[in-house]
Amino acid sequence: MIEFEGVTKRYSSASGAAVDDFSLVVPRGTTTVLVGSSGCGKTTLLRMVNRMVDPTRGRVLLDGEDVAGRDPVALRRSVGYVMQNSGLLPHRTAAQNVAVVPRLAGRDRAAARSRSLELLELVGLDPELADRYPAQLSGGQQQRVGVARGLAAEGDVLLMDEPFGAVDPVVRGELQHELLRIQRELSRTILFITHDVEEAFLLGEEVVILSRGGHVEQRGTPADVLAAPANEFVAAFVGAHRRDRRLRVDERDGVRLVVDGRDRPLGVLTDEAP
Numbered sequence: 001m002i003e004f005e006g007v008t009k010r011y012s013s014a015s016g017a018a019v020d021d022f023s024l025v026v027p028r029g030t031t032t033v034l035v036g037s038s039g040c041g042k043t044t045l046l047r048m049v050n051r052m053v054d055p056t057r058g059r060v061l062l063d064g065e066d067v068a069g070r071d072p073v074a075l076r077r078s079v080g081y082v083m084q085n086s087g088l089l090p091h092r093t094a095a096q097n098v099a100v101v102p103r104l105a106g107r108d109r110a111a112a113r114s115r116s117l118e119l120l121e122l123v124g125l126d127p128e129l130a131d132r133y134p135a136q137l138s139g140g141q142q143q144r145v146g147v148a149r150g151l152a153a154e155g156d157v158l159l160m161d162e163p164f165g166a167v168d169p170v171v172r173g174e175l176q177h178e179l180l181r182i183q184r185e186l187s188r189t190i191l192f193i194t195h196d197v198e199e200a201f202l203l204g205e206e207v208v209i210l211s212r213g214g215h216v217e218q219r220g221t222p223a224d225v226l227a228a229p230a231n232e233f234v235a236a237f238v239g240a241h242r243r244d245r246r247l248r249v250d251e252r253d254g255v256r257l258v259v260d261g262r263d264r265p266l267g268v269l270t271d272e273a274p
């Protein structure tokens with residue numbers, strides 16, 4: 001479990017607060033997505049969890065323990081972290097990049113390699129690519145390696161900072177669905193940040209809509225937020241007024257189709273249980 005207790009961050013005494021009095025609980029084994037536009041403080045919040053940023057005020061607790069009392073290096077080894085541009089070491093192969101994590105945790109070379117190959121398989125990387133260098137992989141493949149490396153941390157917390165932001169929409173969709181599958185299997189405690197509300201709705205069991213200064217405009221399940229935006233800011237941000245979000249049922253040849261506001265069919269209505 002990750003808990004933010006009234007955290008504030010000022011990068012300098014002259015500047016305003018990047019994050020002002022933010023509180024949140026991310027329950028164990030769930031995915032919470034922080035979503036908001038550029039500069040609202042998402043990365044600052046994420047980095048407080050592994051002490052890449054220390055709060056000016058307030059506390060962050062991991063499983064009840066204040067991270068301020070933890071050794072930053074040991075903490076960062078135990079918390080998985082996946083970033084937008086994968087952050088892979090260019091002179092290490094995909095398998096070596098992942099194996100670095102278990103090696104640092106004290107596993108021997110053979111055990112670290114076997115763990116690395118297991119994780120690369122879990123994230124859907126073709127085993128033939130394991131011994132390639134990052135520059136020999138596509139952006140999407142590099143991100144898979146980045147996710148495998150994040151999962152190699154021994155703790156159950158995974159921080160994901162716009163991990164799929166730099167890949168094309170098709171690959172992005174694949175990676176999102178892979179993450180959902182992996183999460184069904186592993187039940188990690190995931191804090192994910194994005195500025196893409198569609199991604200937040202797809203991945204988050206809970207979504208937190210932020211405005212400047214890490215101000216929480218609304219938090220809830222995607223369904224709660226979409227059904228009842230708390231205010232105009234949220235309604236505009238989630239596109240509640242967009243025509244293509246409105247669905248209706250259309251009957252064609254005796255089949256009831258669900259279509260969106262642009263007449264695109266989304267699926268078939270049946271009376272069967274899912």
Ligand SMILES: Nc1ncnc2c1ncn2[C@@H]1O[C@H](COP(=O)(O)OP(=O)(O)OP(=O)(O)O)[C@@H](O)[C@H]1O
Pocket residue numbers: 011012018036037038039040041042043044045195
């Ligand atoms: N190291 C730093 N020193 C000074 N100011 C910073 C630093 N890092 C972030 N800030 C400022 O803090 C505010 C929040 O930045 P942060 O990166 O957390 O936002 P973000 O929501 O993650 O944005 P983005 O989506 O663009 O990455 C911004 O105004 C930013 O300029």
